[in-house]
Amino acid sequence: TARIKSSMSKVLIVLAPGPKDDPKNVYQTLVIDNRQSGFPNGSYKLVNMTPHPIRGAIGNDTRFECKSGATAGFKTKGDPGEVMPVLFQYNDGKRWRTLTETRWSHNKDERSLLCAYQDKRTKRMKLRSIPDNTRPLD
Secondary structure: OOOOOOOOOOEEEEEEEOOOOOOOOOEEEEEEEOOOOOOOOOEEEEEEOOOOOEEEEEOOOEEEEEOOOOEEEEEOOOOOOOEEEEEEEEEOOOOEEEEEEEEEEOOOOOEEEEEEEEOOOOOOEEEEEEEEOOOOOO
16 A cells, blocks of 8 residues: 555655565555656656665765665756766665666756665665656647
8 A cells, every 4th residue: 555645746656575574565665756846857866665774976966865765866967968977875784885886977858766675586785767758748
């Protein structure tokens, strides 16, 4: 089940596999406010469905932290098409470990949903990006 606040007029519901030790909850849900005002073009929203806090560094200016079970939104800075270094880390309780390190190009016209989760089978941390490149109908 997912509970939607009455103040949310447009929502995105994220479903992910539930905890292995809870056979009643096959999926876990996370409700995200999907209005443009809270998730504008040129931004990213990280959904942290892992048991660990995550932090990130994008380019020279963008830094964020995201608790387990929470979301974090951020925008990148730069000229369109400019390439910037990206680093995501998670804290395993002992130290910060690299989740992924890559390069992104700055895009002010699209937005992306990032989902961090822990693979049930391998126990490895994973990050998936879902670009939202929908355009309004003319």
